[in-house]
Amino acid sequence: MSFYLKSLTSLEKEIIEELEKLYIYDCHEHLPPESERLLREPDAFTLFSHYCQHDLYTAGMDKGTMKKILWQAGDIDWKWKKFKPFYEKMKHTSYCRAAHITMEKFYGEKTLNSKTVHSVTERIKAANKKGLYDNVLNGTCKIITSINCDGPLDDTHNGRIRQTIRTVDELCSYEQIQKQLGSEKPVCSVDDILQACEKLVVNAKKRGAVGVKFMAFYIDGATKEDAAATLKSLCSDHSLHLPRRNPLNEYVLTFMMRTAHKYGLVCCMHTGYWNDYRELSPSNLLPFIIENQDVKIDLYHAGYPYLREAIMLGKVWPNVKMNMCWTYLISQRFAFDALDEMIEMLPDNKIFGFGGDYYVVEKVFGHLIMARETIARVLAKKITEKTLTEKRALEIAKKMLYDNPKEFYGLKDFDCTF
Numbered sequence: 041m042s043f044y045l046k047s048l049t050s051l052e053k054e055i056i057e058e059l060e061k062l063y064i065y066d067c068h069e070h071l072p073p074e075s076e077r078l079l080r081e082p083d084a085f086t087l088f089s090h091y092c093q094h095d096l097y098t099a100g101m102d103k104g105t106m107k108k109i110l111w112q113a114g115d116i117d118w119k120w121k122k123f124k125p126f127y128e129k130m131k132h133t134s135y136c137r138a139a140h141i142t143m144e145k146f147y148g149e150k151t152l153n154s155k156t157v158h159s160v161t162e163r164i165k166a167a168n169k170k171g172l173y174d175n176v177l178n179g180t181c182k183i184i185t186s187i188n189c190d191g192p193l194d195d196t197h198n199g200r201i202r203q204t205i206r207t208v209d210e211l212c213s214y215e216q217i218q219k220q221l222g223s224e225k226p227v228c229s230v231d232d233i234l235q236a237c238e239k240l241v242v243n244a245k246k247r248g249a250v251g252v253k254f255m256a257f258y259i260d261g262a263t264k265e266d267a268a269a270t271l272k273s274l275c276s277d278h279s280l281h282l283p284r285r286n287p288l289n290e291y292v293l294t295f296m297m298r299t300a301h302k303y304g305l306v307c308c309m310h311t312g313y314w315n316d317y318r319e320l321s322p323s324n325l326l327p328f329i330i331e332n333q334d335v336k337i338d339l340y341h342a343g344y345p346y347l348r349e350a351i352m353l354g355k356v357w358p359n360v361k362m363n364m365c366w367t368y369l370i371s372q373r374f375a376f377d378a379l380d381e382m383i384e385m386l387p388d389n390k391i392f393g394f395g396g397d398y399y400v401v402e403k404v405f406g407h408l409i410m411a412r413e414t415i416a417r418v419l420a421k422k423i424t425e426k427t428l429t430e431k432r433a434l435e436i437a438k439k440m441l442y443d444n445p446k447e448f449y450g451l452k453d454f455d456c457t458f
Protein backbone atom coordinates (compact mmCIF):
# COMPACT_ATOMS: atom_id res chain seq x y z
CA MET A 41 0.00 0.00 0.00
CA SER A 42 3.03 2.27 0.05
CA PHE A 43 1.97 4.31 -2.99
CA TYR A 44 -1.42 5.22 -1.62
CA LEU A 45 -2.30 8.23 0.53
CA LYS A 46 -1.39 7.71 4.16
CA SER A 47 -4.70 9.27 5.17
CA LEU A 48 -6.87 6.45 3.77
CA THR A 49 -9.26 4.86 6.25
CA SER A 50 -9.26 1.14 6.95
CA LEU A 51 -12.43 0.69 4.87
CA GLU A 52 -10.85 2.56 1.94
CA LYS A 53 -7.75 0.38 2.23
CA GLU A 54 -9.88 -2.75 2.34
CA ILE A 55 -11.63 -1.72 -0.88
CA ILE A 56 -8.31 -0.95 -2.57
CA GLU A 57 -7.11 -4.45 -1.72
CA GLU A 58 -10.18 -5.83 -3.49
CA LEU A 59 -9.64 -3.54 -6.50
CA GLU A 60 -6.04 -4.71 -6.75
CA LYS A 61 -7.26 -8.27 -7.29
CA LEU A 62 -9.16 -7.31 -10.46
CA TYR A 63 -7.94 -7.77 -14.01
CA ILE A 64 -9.22 -4.75 -15.88
CA TYR A 65 -9.74 -3.13 -19.27
CA ASP A 66 -7.88 0.13 -19.83
CA CYS A 67 -10.24 2.38 -21.74
CA HIS A 68 -7.89 4.92 -23.36
CA GLU A 69 -4.16 5.35 -23.97
CA HIS A 70 -1.77 7.11 -26.36
CA LEU A 71 0.95 4.48 -26.36
CA PRO A 72 3.47 4.34 -29.19
CA PRO A 73 4.47 0.80 -30.23
CA GLU A 74 6.89 -0.74 -27.76
CA SER A 75 9.52 -0.94 -30.53
CA GLU A 76 9.32 2.86 -30.93
CA ARG A 77 9.72 3.42 -27.19
CA LEU A 78 12.79 1.15 -27.13
CA LEU A 79 14.47 3.29 -29.79
CA ARG A 80 14.22 6.36 -27.56
CA GLU A 81 16.84 7.15 -24.99
CA PRO A 82 14.73 7.71 -21.88
CA ASP A 83 16.00 9.45 -18.76
CA ALA A 84 14.52 10.60 -15.45
CA PHE A 85 12.82 13.53 -17.19
CA THR A 86 10.87 11.23 -19.53
CA LEU A 87 8.66 10.50 -16.52
CA PHE A 88 7.79 14.21 -16.34
CA SER A 89 6.84 14.51 -20.00
CA HIS A 90 3.31 14.35 -21.38
CA TYR A 91 0.79 15.93 -18.98
CA CYS A 92 3.40 17.22 -16.51
CA GLN A 93 4.55 19.53 -19.26
CA HIS A 94 1.26 21.44 -19.01
CA ASP A 95 2.16 22.33 -15.42
CA LEU A 96 5.80 23.10 -16.25
CA TYR A 97 4.62 25.41 -19.01
CA THR A 98 2.07 27.26 -16.91
CA ALA A 99 4.66 27.54 -14.13
CA GLY A 100 6.72 29.53 -16.64
CA MET A 101 9.12 27.15 -18.41
CA ASP A 102 9.63 28.13 -22.05
CA LYS A 103 8.70 25.60 -24.72
CA GLY A 104 12.18 25.37 -26.25
CA THR A 105 13.83 24.42 -22.96
CA MET A 106 11.00 22.04 -22.17
CA LYS A 107 11.46 20.23 -25.48
CA LYS A 108 15.18 19.77 -24.82
CA ILE A 109 14.62 18.49 -21.28
CA LEU A 110 11.65 16.23 -21.81
CA TRP A 111 11.85 14.96 -25.34
CA GLN A 112 15.54 14.93 -26.32
CA ALA A 113 18.60 13.10 -25.01
CA GLY A 114 21.07 15.45 -23.31
CA ASP A 115 23.34 16.23 -20.38
CA ILE A 116 21.49 15.23 -17.18
CA ASP A 117 23.09 17.86 -14.93
CA TRP A 118 22.25 20.64 -17.41
CA LYS A 119 18.68 19.36 -17.63
CA TRP A 120 18.32 19.23 -13.84
CA LYS A 121 19.62 22.79 -13.44
CA LYS A 122 17.02 24.07 -15.90
CA PHE A 123 14.23 21.80 -14.64
CA LYS A 124 14.56 22.35 -10.89
CA PRO A 125 13.07 25.85 -10.48
CA PHE A 126 9.88 24.84 -12.33
CA TYR A 127 9.69 21.38 -10.75
CA GLU A 128 9.75 23.12 -7.34
CA LYS A 129 6.61 25.02 -8.37
CA MET A 130 4.57 22.07 -9.69
CA LYS A 131 5.75 19.00 -7.80
CA HIS A 132 2.53 18.85 -5.75
CA THR A 133 0.08 18.69 -8.71
CA SER A 134 -1.83 15.55 -9.61
CA TYR A 135 0.03 15.24 -12.91
CA CYS A 136 3.25 15.20 -10.92
CA ARG A 137 1.88 12.81 -8.33
CA ALA A 138 1.36 10.16 -11.02
CA ALA A 139 4.96 10.69 -12.16
CA HIS A 140 6.26 10.34 -8.60
CA ILE A 141 4.28 7.16 -7.91
CA THR A 142 5.57 5.73 -11.18
CA MET A 143 9.16 6.68 -10.41
CA GLU A 144 9.01 5.08 -6.97
CA LYS A 145 7.45 1.88 -8.27
CA PHE A 146 9.75 1.23 -11.20
CA TYR A 147 12.89 3.23 -10.47
CA GLY A 148 13.08 3.34 -6.69
CA GLU A 149 13.02 7.08 -5.94
CA LYS A 150 10.18 9.20 -4.55
CA THR A 151 11.27 12.61 -5.89
CA LEU A 152 13.88 14.13 -8.17
CA ASN A 153 17.01 15.87 -6.87
CA SER A 154 20.57 16.33 -8.09
CA LYS A 155 21.41 12.74 -7.11
CA THR A 156 18.21 10.84 -7.99
CA VAL A 157 18.13 12.28 -11.53
CA HIS A 158 21.18 10.10 -12.18
CA SER A 159 20.04 6.90 -10.44
CA VAL A 160 16.58 7.10 -12.05
CA THR A 161 18.16 7.73 -15.45
CA GLU A 162 20.38 4.66 -15.13
CA ARG A 163 17.46 2.47 -14.10
CA ILE A 164 15.02 3.69 -16.75
CA LYS A 165 17.65 3.11 -19.44
CA ALA A 166 18.30 -0.41 -18.13
CA ALA A 167 14.57 -1.22 -18.15
CA ASN A 168 14.10 0.06 -21.70
CA LYS A 169 14.05 -3.33 -23.35
CA LYS A 170 11.66 -5.82 -24.90
CA GLY A 171 9.00 -6.90 -22.41
CA LEU A 172 8.60 -3.42 -20.90
CA TYR A 173 4.97 -3.09 -22.01
CA ASP A 174 4.00 -6.56 -20.79
CA ASN A 175 5.72 -5.92 -17.50
CA VAL A 176 3.95 -2.59 -16.89
CA LEU A 177 0.54 -3.10 -18.44
CA ASN A 178 -0.13 -6.75 -17.84
CA GLY A 179 2.22 -7.82 -15.08
CA THR A 180 2.00 -4.74 -12.85
CA CYS A 181 -1.33 -3.09 -13.73
CA LYS A 182 -3.29 -6.31 -14.46
CA ILE A 183 -4.60 -4.76 -17.67
CA ILE A 184 -6.08 -7.31 -20.05
CA THR A 185 -6.34 -4.95 -23.03
CA SER A 186 -5.66 -1.24 -23.56
CA ILE A 187 -7.76 0.73 -26.03
CA ASN A 188 -5.23 2.97 -27.69
CA CYS A 189 -5.30 6.13 -29.77
CA ASP A 190 -2.73 7.33 -32.32
CA GLY A 191 -0.87 4.02 -32.64
CA PRO A 192 -0.39 2.21 -35.96
CA LEU A 193 -3.30 -0.12 -36.70
CA ASP A 194 -1.05 -3.16 -36.95
CA ASP A 195 0.42 -2.56 -33.46
CA THR A 196 -1.77 -4.94 -31.49
CA HIS A 197 0.84 -6.26 -29.07
CA ASN A 198 -0.56 -9.77 -29.41
CA GLY A 199 -4.09 -8.46 -28.99
CA ARG A 200 -3.32 -6.63 -25.75
CA ILE A 201 -3.58 -3.26 -27.49
CA ARG A 202 -6.63 -2.39 -29.58
CA GLN A 203 -6.34 0.69 -31.72
CA THR A 204 -8.74 3.51 -32.50
CA ILE A 205 -8.28 5.95 -35.37
CA ARG A 206 -8.80 9.68 -35.33
CA THR A 207 -11.59 11.09 -37.41
CA VAL A 208 -11.07 13.60 -40.18
CA ASP A 209 -11.70 17.06 -38.80
CA GLU A 210 -10.34 20.61 -38.88
CA LEU A 211 -11.77 20.98 -42.39
CA CYS A 212 -11.33 24.73 -42.28
CA SER A 213 -9.19 25.51 -45.35
CA TYR A 214 -8.50 24.12 -48.81
CA GLU A 215 -5.02 23.08 -47.69
CA GLN A 216 -6.31 21.18 -44.62
CA ILE A 217 -8.84 19.31 -46.75
CA GLN A 218 -6.27 18.19 -49.33
CA LYS A 219 -3.71 17.34 -46.67
CA GLN A 220 -6.10 14.97 -44.92
CA LEU A 221 -8.06 13.55 -47.83
CA GLY A 222 -6.43 14.41 -51.14
CA SER A 223 -3.58 11.89 -51.21
CA GLU A 224 -4.80 10.12 -54.37
CA LYS A 225 -6.42 13.04 -56.19
CA PRO A 226 -7.52 16.54 -55.14
CA VAL A 227 -10.82 16.44 -53.31
CA CYS A 228 -13.39 18.78 -54.89
CA SER A 229 -16.85 17.62 -53.85
CA VAL A 230 -18.60 16.62 -50.64
CA ASP A 231 -19.11 13.15 -52.11
CA ASP A 232 -15.34 12.86 -52.67
CA ILE A 233 -14.82 13.73 -49.01
CA LEU A 234 -17.42 11.28 -47.76
CA GLN A 235 -16.00 8.52 -49.94
CA ALA A 236 -12.48 9.13 -48.60
CA CYS A 237 -13.83 9.18 -45.03
CA GLU A 238 -15.68 5.91 -45.48
CA LYS A 239 -12.53 4.31 -46.88
CA LEU A 240 -10.66 5.28 -43.71
CA VAL A 241 -13.27 3.65 -41.49
CA VAL A 242 -13.49 0.49 -43.63
CA ASN A 243 -9.70 0.14 -43.54
CA ALA A 244 -9.62 0.65 -39.77
CA LYS A 245 -12.31 -1.95 -39.20
CA LYS A 246 -10.60 -4.46 -41.49
CA ARG A 247 -7.38 -4.04 -39.55
CA GLY A 248 -8.93 -4.62 -36.13
CA ALA A 249 -9.64 -1.12 -34.79
CA VAL A 250 -12.41 -0.81 -32.22
CA GLY A 251 -13.29 2.87 -32.43
CA VAL A 252 -12.96 6.27 -34.06
CA LYS A 253 -11.87 9.20 -31.91
CA PHE A 254 -13.69 12.49 -32.26
CA MET A 255 -13.65 15.92 -30.64
CA ALA A 256 -17.10 17.07 -29.48
CA PHE A 257 -17.47 20.12 -31.71
CA TYR A 258 -20.74 21.99 -32.15
CA ILE A 259 -23.50 20.32 -34.10
CA ASP A 260 -25.78 23.01 -35.52
CA GLY A 261 -27.76 20.91 -38.02
CA ALA A 262 -25.66 21.51 -41.17
CA THR A 263 -27.06 19.84 -44.31
CA LYS A 264 -25.15 18.39 -47.25
CA GLU A 265 -26.04 21.54 -49.21
CA ASP A 266 -24.56 23.72 -46.45
CA ALA A 267 -21.40 21.59 -46.50
CA ALA A 268 -21.19 21.85 -50.31
CA ALA A 269 -21.52 25.64 -50.19
CA THR A 270 -18.71 25.83 -47.59
CA LEU A 271 -16.49 23.54 -49.66
CA LYS A 272 -17.17 25.64 -52.76
CA SER A 273 -16.01 28.81 -51.02
CA LEU A 274 -12.86 27.08 -49.70
CA CYS A 275 -12.05 25.70 -53.16
CA SER A 276 -12.50 29.06 -54.85
CA ASP A 277 -10.36 30.94 -52.30
CA HIS A 278 -7.37 28.93 -51.08
CA SER A 279 -6.43 31.66 -48.59
CA LEU A 280 -9.74 31.33 -46.76
CA HIS A 281 -9.51 29.86 -43.24
CA LEU A 282 -12.82 29.22 -41.48
CA PRO A 283 -13.40 28.57 -37.77
CA ARG A 284 -13.83 24.92 -36.78
CA ARG A 285 -17.49 25.62 -36.26
CA ASN A 286 -18.36 25.47 -39.95
CA PRO A 287 -20.96 23.44 -41.88
CA LEU A 288 -18.42 21.27 -43.73
CA ASN A 289 -16.54 20.26 -40.59
CA GLU A 290 -19.80 19.51 -38.84
CA TYR A 291 -21.32 17.54 -41.71
CA VAL A 292 -18.21 15.36 -41.94
CA LEU A 293 -18.18 14.87 -38.14
CA THR A 294 -21.73 13.53 -38.10
CA PHE A 295 -21.14 11.47 -41.27
CA MET A 296 -18.06 9.89 -39.66
CA MET A 297 -19.99 9.11 -36.49
CA ARG A 298 -22.69 7.34 -38.45
CA THR A 299 -20.11 5.58 -40.61
CA ALA A 300 -18.15 4.38 -37.57
CA HIS A 301 -21.40 2.92 -36.25
CA LYS A 302 -22.25 1.35 -39.64
CA TYR A 303 -19.01 -0.65 -39.51
CA GLY A 304 -19.37 -1.64 -35.86
CA LEU A 305 -16.92 0.87 -34.36
CA VAL A 306 -17.50 2.90 -31.20
CA CYS A 307 -17.48 6.70 -31.37
CA CYS A 308 -14.84 7.69 -28.79
CA MET A 309 -15.65 11.26 -27.94
CA HIS A 310 -13.19 13.69 -26.37
CA THR A 311 -15.16 16.22 -24.36
CA GLY A 312 -13.99 19.29 -22.44
CA TYR A 313 -10.39 20.06 -21.38
CA TRP A 314 -8.16 20.94 -24.32
CA ASN A 315 -7.00 24.35 -25.55
CA ASP A 316 -10.26 26.12 -26.41
CA TYR A 317 -12.39 23.82 -24.28
CA ARG A 318 -15.40 26.08 -24.82
CA GLU A 319 -15.80 24.41 -28.23
CA LEU A 320 -15.86 20.94 -26.68
CA SER A 321 -18.74 20.83 -24.24
CA PRO A 322 -20.46 17.43 -24.16
CA SER A 323 -23.80 19.17 -24.68
CA ASN A 324 -22.70 20.04 -28.25
CA LEU A 325 -23.52 16.44 -29.13
CA LEU A 326 -27.12 16.52 -28.03
CA PRO A 327 -28.69 17.29 -31.44
CA PHE A 328 -26.81 14.31 -32.93
CA ILE A 329 -27.70 11.97 -30.08
CA ILE A 330 -31.40 12.82 -30.30
CA GLU A 331 -31.40 11.84 -33.97
CA ASN A 332 -29.04 8.85 -33.65
CA GLN A 333 -29.90 6.81 -30.62
CA ASP A 334 -28.33 3.68 -32.11
CA VAL A 335 -24.78 5.11 -32.36
CA LYS A 336 -22.47 3.89 -29.57
CA ILE A 337 -20.78 6.84 -27.87
CA ASP A 338 -17.99 6.53 -25.31
CA LEU A 339 -17.84 9.95 -23.66
CA TYR A 340 -14.31 10.74 -22.46
CA HIS A 341 -13.01 12.73 -19.48
CA ALA A 342 -16.40 13.35 -17.78
CA GLY A 343 -16.49 16.56 -19.83
CA TYR A 344 -14.09 18.45 -17.54
CA PRO A 345 -15.06 21.16 -16.61
CA TYR A 346 -18.57 20.44 -17.98
CA LEU A 347 -19.26 17.54 -15.63
CA ARG A 348 -22.99 17.88 -15.34
CA GLU A 349 -23.45 18.41 -19.08
CA ALA A 350 -21.64 15.09 -19.50
CA ILE A 351 -23.63 13.28 -16.82
CA MET A 352 -26.88 14.50 -18.38
CA LEU A 353 -26.04 12.66 -21.59
CA GLY A 354 -25.26 9.44 -19.72
CA LYS A 355 -28.37 9.87 -17.58
CA VAL A 356 -30.80 10.26 -20.46
CA TRP A 357 -29.41 8.25 -23.41
CA PRO A 358 -28.84 4.47 -23.41
CA ASN A 359 -26.18 4.68 -26.14
CA VAL A 360 -23.89 7.05 -24.18
CA LYS A 361 -21.32 5.65 -21.72
CA MET A 362 -19.19 7.68 -19.32
CA ASN A 363 -15.43 7.13 -19.50
CA MET A 364 -13.30 8.24 -16.53
CA CYS A 365 -10.09 8.21 -18.62
CA TRP A 366 -7.63 11.02 -17.73
CA THR A 367 -9.89 12.30 -14.93
CA TYR A 368 -7.94 11.18 -11.82
CA LEU A 369 -4.88 12.87 -13.29
CA ILE A 370 -6.66 16.12 -14.01
CA SER A 371 -7.81 16.26 -10.41
CA GLN A 372 -8.63 13.51 -7.94
CA ARG A 373 -10.99 15.91 -6.23
CA PHE A 374 -12.86 16.38 -9.51
CA ALA A 375 -12.87 12.65 -10.22
CA PHE A 376 -14.18 11.93 -6.72
CA ASP A 377 -17.10 14.34 -7.17
CA ALA A 378 -17.77 13.03 -10.67
CA LEU A 379 -17.92 9.38 -9.61
CA ASP A 380 -19.85 10.17 -6.45
CA GLU A 381 -22.57 11.89 -8.47
CA MET A 382 -22.51 9.44 -11.37
CA ILE A 383 -22.90 6.34 -9.19
CA GLU A 384 -25.89 8.00 -7.56
CA MET A 385 -27.45 8.82 -10.92
CA LEU A 386 -26.54 6.05 -13.33
CA PRO A 387 -27.23 2.33 -13.71
CA ASP A 388 -24.19 0.14 -13.12
CA ASN A 389 -23.52 -0.54 -16.81
CA LYS A 390 -22.84 3.11 -17.70
CA ILE A 391 -19.35 3.93 -16.37
CA PHE A 392 -15.90 2.90 -17.59
CA GLY A 393 -13.67 3.29 -14.55
CA PHE A 394 -10.16 3.68 -15.94
CA GLY A 395 -8.14 4.88 -18.90
CA GLY A 396 -4.53 5.87 -18.34
CA ASP A 397 -4.44 8.33 -21.25
CA TYR A 398 -0.64 8.21 -21.35
CA TYR A 399 2.16 8.20 -23.86
CA VAL A 400 4.84 6.98 -21.42
CA VAL A 401 3.82 3.45 -20.54
CA GLU A 402 5.11 3.31 -16.95
CA LYS A 403 2.91 6.26 -15.99
CA VAL A 404 -0.23 4.17 -16.54
CA PHE A 405 0.65 2.60 -13.17
CA GLY A 406 0.79 5.98 -11.39
CA HIS A 407 -2.61 6.89 -12.78
CA LEU A 408 -4.07 3.50 -11.87
CA ILE A 409 -3.01 3.91 -8.23
CA MET A 410 -4.78 7.28 -8.15
CA ALA A 411 -7.86 5.79 -9.83
CA ARG A 412 -8.09 2.92 -7.34
CA GLU A 413 -7.66 5.38 -4.50
CA THR A 414 -10.47 7.65 -5.74
CA ILE A 415 -12.83 4.79 -6.58
CA ALA A 416 -12.24 3.29 -3.12
CA ARG A 417 -12.86 6.62 -1.42
CA VAL A 418 -16.15 7.16 -3.27
CA LEU A 419 -17.35 3.63 -2.54
CA ALA A 420 -16.30 3.85 1.12
CA LYS A 421 -18.29 7.07 1.43
CA LYS A 422 -21.39 5.36 0.04
CA ILE A 423 -20.91 2.31 2.28
CA THR A 424 -20.52 4.55 5.33
CA GLU A 425 -23.62 6.53 4.36
CA LYS A 426 -25.35 3.16 3.90
CA THR A 427 -26.44 3.97 0.35
CA LEU A 428 -24.48 0.90 -0.81
CA THR A 429 -23.56 -2.35 0.89
CA GLU A 430 -19.93 -3.39 0.61
CA LYS A 431 -20.91 -6.27 -1.67
CA ARG A 432 -22.83 -4.00 -4.03
CA ALA A 433 -20.05 -1.39 -4.02
CA LEU A 434 -17.50 -3.99 -5.12
CA GLU A 435 -19.89 -5.29 -7.74
CA ILE A 436 -20.15 -1.77 -9.20
CA ALA A 437 -16.37 -1.38 -9.14
CA LYS A 438 -15.89 -4.60 -11.07
CA LYS A 439 -18.45 -3.54 -13.64
CA MET A 440 -16.69 -0.17 -14.14
CA LEU A 441 -13.23 -1.65 -14.49
CA TYR A 442 -13.97 -4.90 -16.29
CA ASP A 443 -17.46 -5.86 -17.50
CA ASN A 444 -18.69 -2.57 -18.97
CA PRO A 445 -15.81 -1.82 -21.36
CA LYS A 446 -15.55 -5.50 -22.28
CA GLU A 447 -19.17 -5.64 -23.27
CA PHE A 448 -19.39 -2.24 -25.02
CA TYR A 449 -16.25 -2.78 -27.13
CA GLY A 450 -16.78 -6.53 -27.63
CA LEU A 451 -13.37 -7.36 -26.12
CA LYS A 452 -12.15 -10.81 -25.18
CA ASP A 453 -10.36 -11.97 -22.06
CA PHE A 454 -6.92 -13.44 -22.36
CA ASP A 455 -5.40 -15.96 -20.06
CA CYS A 456 -4.78 -13.58 -17.18
CA THR A 457 -1.93 -15.49 -15.58
CA PHE A 458 0.64 -13.43 -17.49
Ligand SMILES: [Zn+2]
Nearest residue numbers: 068069070397
Ligand atom coordinates in the same frame (compact mmCIF):
# COMPACT_ATOMS: atom_id res chain seq x y z
ZN1 LIG B 1 -6.33 11.04 -24.75
